[in-house]
Amino acid sequence: MMKRLGLSLLLLAGSSSAWAGDAAYTIRATELKAKPYGDAQTLRALPQRTKVEVLQRQSSWTQVKAGATSGWVKMLSLQLEASATGRRGDNGLSALFNVAATGRGSSTVTTGVRGLSEEQLKNAQPNPQALRAAKKYAVSRSEAEHFADEGKLQAQDVSYLNGGR
């Protein structure tokens, strides 16, 4: 119970973005907007490779702090700085899931041991029992529709991009 509560708080704190506080830089010249809309007031023009601090994301917009000014830029005009520790972009679940911080070290990769490395996949043996176990969790059409209703998700008519087939 304690553990659950702790995790919920951790998750909620970062629910809008696990990137909060992360460093990023602009990959092209872009405009810092007062609000997350294309026609919102432009606060500043940011040249390419401006360093910013990430505050939160909202759809295609990311709220950032550039120097002393906070505002919104297009999410895809940014690149997050890769972190040396590999801990960025973590939603806090990894602690609960026991996801190792740096993953398996190369010294522990052994052919034939279970895992999803290239070598391990090539040597994978079937596990029909696990496949049967997975089927228990399958969801019917009506269950899925009910789940969508609960989340107020509405099916939309959208065409595939690029003359998609």
Place this chain on the structure above:
Amino acid sequence: MRNGLFIASLLVSLPVAAFDLGGLGNIDLEKAVQVVQKVQKANADINESQEIDLGGGIASNLLGAAPLWDNPPVQRYVNKVGRWLALQTERPDLPWQFGVLDDNDVNAFAAPGGYVFITKGLLAHINNEAELAGVLAHEISHVLRKHHLLALKKGARSELMADLANDAIKSQGGDPRLSKLVSAGTDIYARGLDKQDEYEADRMGVVIAARAGYDPYGLPAVLQTLQSINPNDSNLALMFKTHPALGDRLSLLDGLMSESLADREGQPDLAARFVTELSAAK
């Protein structure tokens, strides 16, 4: 099969006059029919039930490499999101089956016939339901477009694929040639699909998420998050090896999405439900 007969009979019935020049025509005609039949045989596609059987074998191998995470609430949740997405596609009634693999590797996989898996390691980098939807929809697209089946047809086991399509291999009952196809199918995970197939799955994935009512920017958000992980982290090695560079995938999506999906930006990301569902994880 039906097509093959049709073309063959067309060749037999129609061009008699055209080919009947000095008696040479009939010989060429026989040859032509044989060539057509051979090409037809090699190009025949496996049917849906064969696809599901083959995909089940590949999925079974994948579960041999990494077990299913023993976490029923999360497995159920991921299946609900996935099935709702699949209902928005051209193959809504496949026996869609989603699962979370108990592995720290950051990756996701699809197998023919409607099998889709995401690792616990990738799930740990996801922030809301729209992001989860984006990843699952990318994998669903591989199934829709039969990318793995196309790779098998182009690969070293193409003859076995033709034999399966022509019912020379039974998809059930333990034919050793089917096991060879299943192994070849599993090898695709180690080698990766065609780059263009990955880009196509990105393009389709964002649309399927939007059709399901989600913020379509979930998939690019996940890809951007992955850019922030130390690229030398061994948990990313296979995903990096088997996919185009994250920056290339993002810039292709950026151009297409800002043109066509700008009006979908208000759609929800259901961050709160995601947090609740994953907090219930035991």
